[in-house]
Amino acid sequence: MAVEVMRRREVPTERMIARLKERFGDRVSTAAAVRDQHGKDESYHPIEAPDAVFFARSTEEVAEAVKLCAEYKVPVIPFGTGTSLEGHVAAREGGLSIDVSQMDQVLRVSPEDLDCTVQPGVTRKQLNEYLRDTGLFFPIDPGANASIGGMTATRASGTNAVRYGTMRDNVLSVTAVLADGRVIKTASRARKSSAGYDLTRLFVGSEGTLGVITEVTLKLYGIPEAISSAVCAFPTIAAAVDTVISTIQAGVPVARIELLDEVQINACNHYSKLDLKVAPTLFFEFHGTTAGVKEQAEMVASFAEDNGGEGFKWTSSAEERSKLWQARHDAYYAGLSLRPGSKGWATDVCVPISNLAEAINETKKDLETASMPVCLVGHVGDGNFHLCFILDPNKPEEFEEAAAINERMVKRALALDGTCTGEHGVGYGKIGFVEEEHGPATIGVMREIKRALDPHNLMNPGKVIRLGANH
Known part of the structure; x- marks a missing residue:
């Protein structure tokens, strides 16, 4: 279908690009390298390049470009920094990528x-x-x-x-x-x-x-008066998750609770030069007054101790906090470092906090027989966790295996009254799961909204929902 659409739109697209270049000059690019950059995010999804890229600088310029695209029935794909993870910026039917990075005021x-x-x-x-x-x-x-x-x-x-x-x-x-x-x-x-x-x-x-x-x-x-961070290792994933559940149910106003499994901790130790115990680990951050932060940390420490947590230590040192959270933010790259030349496939689900232990434990069982390294991390304070498959790009069978594990994880989350994506979004990578999650009636309403606002399916087509045979 996409090939037919591109053929139908080829000549109008060339005319639209010519008019856009006449108006905006070198802020409209058809260079292959620029187009490729705008057809790929940080995910495993392949490049699907737009026909041109427009670097807009104002709302008025965006409106002018979109009107031109509407006149010629050319698709529009918004682009920010390209850090999405489900193929959000892929130009599935060609078209114009509108890069808003210069709209930075x-x-x-x-x-x-x-x-x-x-x-x-x-x-x-x-x-x-x-x-x-x-x-x-x-x-x-x-x-x-x-x-x-x-x-x-x-x-x-x-x-x-x-x-x-x-x-x-x-x-x-x-x-x-x-x-x-x-x-x-x-x-x-x-x-x-x-x-x-x-x-x-x-x-x-x-x-x-x-x-x-x-x-x-x-x-x-x-900005909080006081900020402190803590780290604690646990004998099992279940023990770590039980600590999270106790913390949330007790109403402790913790700012962050991050879970890293033993695979991810090992990767972070090597990549970020840490010396944490290689075990399921929770990172915490507490915001508030000096006294309030101390009280929060002490309460969480007691929950961790009850669940076999080891070496709970917390600090208010900005330098130590920064190092800890930078390591967490670098978790994706740390995972890739386990296997030089690899590609990462990151995916996520979210479930009610009471179902978190079951969702993670069953997922970890799936990973026991995986043929590639798989890191598990999560914003577990709100029931959201991620897998990152560390894949050999020359082994398609690994992608098939990862897809099967991902599908089981998503279906498990849906069975536990959760969602197929807590924060990564749908793009085109999870369209099928969205349909399964919401069902025909709800998806039908989403299609009606889409058609009402975008009757010609020009705005980032092929993402979030499928419109059917006519689109």
Whole structure:
């Protein structure tokens, strides 16, 4: 189907590109290297390059480009930093990649209201650097230095989600360009509203299939008075998970709880020059007052001790905390270092916290017979965990084996009333699982929304949901 669509669109696409180049000059590129870069994210999915790349600098420029694409029925694929993991940026039917990395301005910060408005190309690290002198920070931390636009589009979360929530909870409003070039703003800056449909939540997680996000208004938080981190090894995965469940059910306001299995700890030790015990391990972070942080750490230490945890140690040293969390953020690259020349396949699921132990334990049983290294990590404070398969790109049978393990993990999560993806998003890698998770009636409503806003299926086609024979 994709080949036929590309043939049908070939001549109109050339005309659209010519007009776009006439208007924007060298900010429109058809160079093979640039196109390839924009047809690939950090996942195992192959390159599917767009026909051209446009480096936009404003909402008005995005709208102008989208109107041209609508006129010629050319697909549009938004691009931020390319750190997604399920083929989100692949140009499945060719078209125009709109790169928003040059839309990188912090437009407004209101310290008294604890909010800000940014362009989509602003990265999370850039934003927090900008906010440093205000005493505020933006807490959503997916690990990669992703763009705010991409994080909004994929409904990202990460290590701090157990306390601060996900992008769904922290986006107040977006400005978006629709498939016909219209520009809309989904909400005001008010912290709550009963005025009409919640279009903000509709666009958060839409993965570019409903429009191109060009501005985002975000909640901000005061930098905590005190921050401390802790690390603790456990005899089994089950013991670590039981500690997590006890912590959450006791209402301890922990900021981060990260689980790394023994395979991942071994990789991190070598890659990040750590000397942690090679065993299932929890990383914690506590935010609050000096006294509050101490109390939180002591409570969690007691839960860990009850479950056989060893060597629980916590620190307020910024240097030690930074080293620990950098190692966690580098977990993907640490895994790849176990097997030079390998490719990583990262996947995730999320289940209710009460079902977490069963989901992880059954998954670990699957991994006992895996023919390749597989690392397990998780933002387990909210029931979300990941596998990263370390694959030999020259052995297709390993990809088939990984796909089978992934499918069992996802189906297990769905059976436990969970979801096929807690934060990576759907892209095109998990379309089938989304259909299984939601069922025909709910998917049917999603298709109706998509067709209403994008009747010609031009906005990132082939992602999130399948539209059927006509598309």
